[in-house]
Amino acid sequence: DVKVTQSSRYLVKRTGEKVFLECVQDMDHENMFWYRQDPGLGLRLIYFSYDVKMKEKGDIPEGYSVSREKKERFSLILESASTNQTSMYLCASSSAGENVAPRDRGEQYFGPGTRLTVT
């Protein structure tokens, strides 16, 4: 059974703190993604990675950075947390490449989410 796990379900941090959100997948997927979700705005892509040590900016990368040192792990870093980063953060992964069957291409598997509150 495929699985994406996130290090915390709920997190409360103070303004200015450095925050790490961890995501681990056990499906040997090449691609990993970080989204934030806010009411009325849907899912907004922060960063994604298509290989170890590779990263691409999404739609809203400002104030965030990422790290992918191992294939199964993708970390989201808030260098100096601010109250406007209070949100639900969702991690996802997907497979890529020529070996992927057509019916499996593009499908993203999501973790349970981390609700971050910055006070």
Place this chain on the structure above:
Amino acid sequence: AQSVTQPDIHITVSEGASLELRCNYSYGATPYLFWYVQSPGQGLQLLLKYFSGDTLVQGIKGFEAEFKRSQSSFNLRKPSVHWSDAAEYFCAVGSEFSGNTPLVFGKGTRLSVIA
């Protein structure tokens, strides 16, 4: 550029009534289309997907969706809604060649179910 529009922000239906959630997409090639469901406080779960072949796709929990290329739509349907279907629903589009590119998601439709 790819885009997805879910015109309805919030829909309320009675338990046992039928349901249709709308999704329109913009994409230049043959799309891969997905519907995800998110229960309160949870991550997203795949309901169904279309990638080729039969345009009527069956999914989990009794849901189905129909791909209509001429209308650029992929509407989600269920003949009889249960209270446990109350959730947020997201439509997404990708492509056979998306490879390393992310899916594009709509903003979601929140479904409320009343007795």
